[in-house]
Amino acid sequence: MSESLFMGLCDKLGTSQLVAMRRHVMDIRDMVNNQVSGDKGSMIVSGSYKEGFRLKGSDRDFMLWTNNHRVIWDLSQSQYYNTHRKTLILCDSSESPPGFTLLYLLSPCVHTAVQRACVRVNNRYYISSSEYRKFWCSFSDSTPHGPCASGFHGTFEYDSAYCFASEFWPPSAFTWIDRCHSWPQPHVVADIVKNGCHFVAMGHKLGHHENNEWRISFSQAEQKLVCAMNHCQFLTYGLLKLFLTEIINNGLSNYDKLLCSYHMKTAVFWVIQQNTLQQWCPQTLLECFWVCFKLILKWVYEGVCPNFFIPQNNMFPSKVHGAAQHQLFIRLYGFYKQGLVFLLHSPSIRSCIVNVLHNPNLSICTDEHTLISEAEFDMELLSDINKHDTLYTPNLETCMRYLHTIEQMMVSHLLTQYQVMTLQRLTASVLQNTTFMLYMETYTQENKLKYRADKISHHMLKLASKFGCITDMLYIAMYYYKTLRYMEALSIIEMIKVKLAQPYLMYEYNVNTVMYTEAVEGQSWSTKMRQAVARNIRLYNRIHYINELIPEQQSALRNKESLLHIPPFVILYMLQIFCYRHADTMRVQTALDDLQTLVHNDQGQLIPLYLRDISWQILGICQQVTGNLQAALYSYQQSLRQKPVHKIHTATEMRIQGTCH
Template sequence: MALQKMSESVYVGMCHKIGTPQKVTSRRDIVDMKELFDNQNGRGRFMGSGSHREGFRFNDSDIDTMFWLTDLRVVWDFSQSEYYNIHKQTLILCDSSESPAGFTLLWLPLERAGQGVLSSCVEMNGGLYISSSKFIENACASIAPDSRIHGPCSSGTRGPKEVSLEYDEAYCFASDFWPPSASSWIDRCHSWPPPHVVNDIVRNECHFVAIGHKLGNHEDKEWRISFSQAEYKLVCSMNHTQFLTYGLLKLFLKEIINNALGDEDKLLCSYHMKTAVFWAIQQNTLPQWCPQNLLAGFWVCFKLLLKWVYEGISPNFFIPENNMFLSKIHGQAQTSLFRRLYGLYKKGIALLLHSPSIRSSIIDVLCNPRLTVCTDEHTLISEAEFDVQLFGEIHSNDALHLSDLQRCMKVLHTVEQLIGSPLSQYQVVSLQKHTATILQNTAFILHNMCTNTGVNKQVYIADKMSCHMLKLAARCGCISDMFYIAIYYYKTFRYREALSVIEMTKVRLAQPYLMYEGRVDRERYTEAVGGQSWSTKMRQTVARGIQLDNTICYISELIPEQQSALQKRMPTLYIPVFVMLHFLEFLCYRHIDTTLSQAALDHLQVLVHQDQGFYILDLHRDISWEILGICQQMAGNLQAALYSYQQSLRHYPFHEIQTATTQRIHELQF
């Protein structure tokens, strides 16, 4: 009974740390929607993989992505070629005859691939084979020159260091056919996963990543069969207790097993934890996976890991003949790891007291055995808390960079098709925000194109269409999306109309239940919109910074900043919404009323000088000081402008606008 109560307490703690069922589902659905849009672009396809894609949001989670070309397809034998148009698609043939289980050579029967593939080929056995080591070297050099090779991936850091994310990108090949070496897996799936999941997995692609077996005969040329897509579907088919067991094992690995070890000494990885959970679920080692059995499930998986280390055999879930310990965990390393794990095993479940993330949940029960633990999801998280997470997730996945009208129209056609399709409630609200962003990009791209032609009729028609799209975007987006209408009116010299939109938006931004950058008065928020749809909540309560795609001209005064950022591969400027409000007021009033223009500048100056991180996050201070300097320079206050530009340079260069700032300072001084 005590163990069950302790399990419930840990379950609740893990829900707070990792996520409730609703949170995890919403994360997956929102990323699904983003991937659907991002994959509307030509030959290439990409797919997220790893912890982030599975629904975890650990602070140190990296972003794993797989990328492949759709006109290069791998087949297992020549008979499968009948399903392809060989004039449009290049076929690659698997040759597993000389490779360990789970690995293969890739033979190119005809020299019809692109230069990137041909330059990675080597001659062997009278044929042309794609060398995995050459391929990953060439991919890193041409696609991601700032990255390093890490296993089968191109690895690096993306974004400013305060909020940077580690990424692993695997450039791979795909096959439409299930590997013959994994056919036994299908026959093994009696109890889990359910038949519809098995069928879905087998019908879809498997992939080949650029790494060979360290003990194989052709390590530099071999490719590993990857089941990342299948594994994601398996993780999604877990119930929440099973998912949290997986999360608990990841924390156990990080905070206990690998704690204080150097990278070279870390023999076990997260993939071993995932594989242990898969085997434990499929082998029915626990009659019921529920909150009361969370620790029992963890213990089953831990014992399985201990057995694997003792025997030196960790069977791959899809191809058991592939021993994942073979090249790394053997000899003295195996003996040392087993002793370490067995020492933990002898401590019993108390070993989890060494985990900072889990310790308090266990101590709560030990100190108060009569503690009542409620595992009902609705008691674990408030409506406002969930909504903050949901809208934050939608916002972080709303980076669709559409630089040409043709792609915009293609994506809008996808939106049209999705509107009538069955979507989850999270995907519906995510689709709305994506639609708003796409319409905004399309409106400005269309206007810029037609203005450049100089044909009045085209400009008039484009203007009507752009206005309509921006108003439609404001109706399906959040409060901040109103500003794109104001920006457009300013761009087309309709200053009074722009100011009218700004005034309406200002009223909505002053509401006491505003949700801004993840902050909200929860009581007032619940009173105002509690129980309403997320679409309504987004339109009426949510505000975010203004994202300007650096390939599109929105405000001519910011062109130098956009160009500077583009030189450093920064795709967007992210301007705090209240900075944008006063910036636009200043720009518009300059053409109408100089007194009100100065008042807007005064408001902006007070905001930038005195804000303590409530309206302007620290990472956005570089662009905020820059905009203040631009306004001061336009107003003729050159000394104040110089000070603002210098302040912009002193803050962290989140937006990579230093080149523009330095140029503006140079202009002031000379």
Template sequence: MESFPVEICEGNQHMSESVFVGLCEIVGTSQQVAIRREAEDIMEMMERRVTPYDGILGMLSGSTREGFRLEGSDIDVMLWPNNHRVIINMFQSEYYNPANTTLILSDSSESPPGFTLLQLLTPTTYRDVQSASVRMNDRVYISSSIYRQLTCSVVMANSTVHGPCGSGVRGRAEYDTAFCFVCDFWPLSASSWINRCHAWPDPEVLTDIVRNGCHFVAIGHPFGPHEYEEWRISFSRAEYKCISTMNHSQFLTYGLLKLFLKEVINQQSEETNELLCSYHMKTTIFWAIQQNTLPHWCPQNLLAGFWVCFKLLLKWVYEGICPNFFIPQNNLFLTKINGSAQNRLFLQLHELYKKGLACLLQSSSIRSYIIDVLYNPRAFVCTDESLIMSEVDYDIELLNTIRIVTNVGSGKHQYIKAIHTIEQWVDSRLTHRQVVMLQKLTASVLQHTAVMLHNMYTNISVNKKMYIADKMSCRMLKLAAKFGFVSDMLYVALYYYKTLRYREDLSVIEITKVKLAQPYLMYNGHVDRERYTLTVGGQSWSTKMRQAIAWDIKLYNNICYISELIPEQQSALQNRQPTLYIPVFVVLHFLEFLCYRHIDTTLSQAALDELQVLVHHDQGLYVHDLYRDISWEILGICQQITGNLQAALYSYQQSLTQYPWNKIQTATQRRIQDMIQSTPYQL
């Protein structure tokens, strides 16, 4: 290859500001990104506190963890056995109790930079680790290839191996789950990175990163001497910390690189569209920031920052070397970008480079923002984030994020630990966003603890204990309803039905119906913006949550909330689905139908008619497409109870044709089979 000119290309300031606004609308404003990250921070801290030492810990990683919500992005999750620890040298073993911790030694003496063998030092009770153990040179090592195959479908059935992960599609999202091992120490091969951090990240962040160590994911180097046994060092947690220290212009530049890769670079030809990946873009922005190639990262310099990164990427492709940010000796281009493939990719990138910033016009996401400025260069561009996104947009973002926060497991001891953790957090310094997330998390913990408590004392003969447990459950549920979503009233209704309080239940249902019928209600991201703003605009998030926000009902499948859904919960558990998600209006009509069965059959039929209209005719406003399986199922259950078996059979069959989000097909098929066997002449 011949050398190419690397010319200085400063982005037009006005155009940069326009792209800044566009990226805020696509990627998110700094406040939106903060909402997403803080929710995950709370969930990660909670999971660490409540997971038993012999349990499995997990963490969201990749672009979703970093704060992106780009269309088509994967959901990346890393999981590891909590009582297994990797050490870098034998001296570090003194920090652990060998009686309850399986120790693994990282041996990188024969591996390429960034990779290592994992030697099993002490016995393990974890079956997959035992099965993946292989003997080499009179030592026992954990084979990455065997371990990857064994754990591929642990989280999601029928996943396929993709890199170190088990991959598949759930709903509309692709997922990658990587079972790995955690190390509390910083690897020696990355020690040079510590000495390189003079300006970025700052010393406090640097200390935190090093203190939190790294992970080892199950994939070896294809050119290494032990490809099928080697493990790759993962700096996923460190990368997240680095990204969290970026200012928003730097983060948006990273987002622009990701869009440029997807919409421009990968559209050049089929031969080269898989050579570069998002991780290369992340590596580029890391090096560009740390090398201080652009003194000021701000909205006015956004395109200048992009151009600095693009030139660096082009240089790497020309040289065939992309140095890993933490271990520069690990060339990320070594396996794919070499020879003729490298040459083709360079020529394509160089053609884009020669066009200058006009190459961004090929990006479908960014083009319109650039064209607006080109046609009207004197137009005023406002970069004030408070004017880019409305109050309602932030509320929708917060609502979508709070959903994630409510997932705290379903074991008795986990809930006790969760409550203690929440007590400690109440006294700590929290942002307004964290307070409202904690508020909803508390409501969720109280709801599921209350039902679990009732189930524990249902079958005992001591009436006093049952009475006390019932009083405590009622108080917890009512307290949760006071500061949770509007829809959280239905957890009280579920409990009242379970404890045969039908008239009290109907009273709660009527109150909830009135609140859910308000024209300003925000549900599943749907909202009348004008009425919502007029009614609760300017009020605290806590007030909005209690008065104007509803979400679907989540039931943990190892807790019985209502006997009519036991088969569905059992089916879901058999298919490794821990929760049922049911549309709130389906639950409302379901409970109304069941309660009126004991009081007024005419009103019971009216409730069933409303449920039928909802399930048959809703266009995604009140019944989410992904939850139509359980919605048709519940309609069928109600129809079967009334003796309308033909209608019930139709509803069950419709349930089977929906996307199997809740994994209830086994229960549906059994209901159909039982119905046909018991009353074949009616069907």
């Protein structure tokens, strides 16, 4: 049964190759971002998403910190910094429980968030964790969630932890280094220690300084440990996560959930390091899970969950005690008495093993490569890359820095093929943004300068289309429309329509795998992207691509939404309608009818359900500019009824008023 579960979990959580790909894509994007940001700050994706999981409904975790602030553990470490360029912060753990500390500001600070979070105690300025968290929640229009600011970006929920970084390993975690005899390997330990730790804005609930204390975070170290797991260990961790969400916490409110994914991960770490199991392999997967489960049961019984790096830090908060602790233990012990049969209460796990329960003599092949076809892997790869090809480009200088950084990285021989693909995709995104930003800066300049900028822009967009997919050619059409070259735009649109009509097209998770394989099997991923892949068009709301969409971009920006995501088929018809209005008015109605048919009748194939708000909005705009105000009013009303992913309701209401006058 373990082998069947192993293969089922590979199918649900990812094969080892898929998981490695996801990590490589995320890693290279973080590297590009952080090299460009320099002293301004760093941001990394953390949590299960960075570890390689893509579980439905899970949020995305981010850690952000300023690089001109550094935390030290004793004053002697200040010699390694130029205090004119770095603000130093000293740890004071003398009155804090293990794993927590106060942060004492050693030098003056100009950072607004830090200044507002400072509290004066005994003639010293300490940074209050609660005030720091409150500032960032207010700044980002989000709500507190543990040490994080929680909110929504488009369709996904995020948790952002605004923290501080230390390049030094915590003295209280030195004993962890001595414990690492068999796992992880010495080079992993060295890499972890070299990268220090972070401090997140959360005090100990039972401590004397809860509002001012900071929790020591080993998030980066934990990511490296998860990457150091073999695939059976990773799947055991994933199995525990499913057990937690679909069995233990099923039906409970957030307040009543006493165990979290972090406890599951910690259990796996301890079991691996203590050599409790001699072998982690497909045949022993259920045994591995059972050992981890028994350790969690023991922790709940004792009321102590030791932090993997600082065991003196009991990670069970104040909720895991008394009656709540007793009820949780009774619940878990009930599962223990049932044996592994209790896993059948999980829909995900049950689907993996039910066939074997009914047919115990069934032979199971444990070769992961038989699980996923070339087309399915391509879909996962290209989807992951396209989800992470956005970079913050506030000005042309930043664009140039991104392009320079990517160019330097591309010559490295250490990159994986997935990372090369990601860099190419990032290049296309930056080139497209650079083009429209350049236009915004030069369209009022003298003709000679405008001509030179236009030639550069045209070259950049053609280069971007070589690095990108079919729908990246739409940026060329948008640029032609913006520069009043309607016939050239229409010519590009016709080319794109032919490519999008191919029966092997891959868009979102829709693809005919047989036809896709026949068309592009054996080709490079770059070629597959150009010939067979479509993606949503992303418009940065600070950059004006199409004048008719400026009200929507401004509405989204006011609501702190940085991007518009538009289905390629919707923007294609929109551009066609706008161009025909100037170049061939006889064909406007036909294009409008095509767009109306698409928006009214599509069932999620060409317009994903989460993009219905912007799609109805664009249909309304096209109807309004062509004089059909009654139809436009209906479309705008439909846009308001959709899930407000893009937060464009202000623009919608303004346009509704325009149709009524």
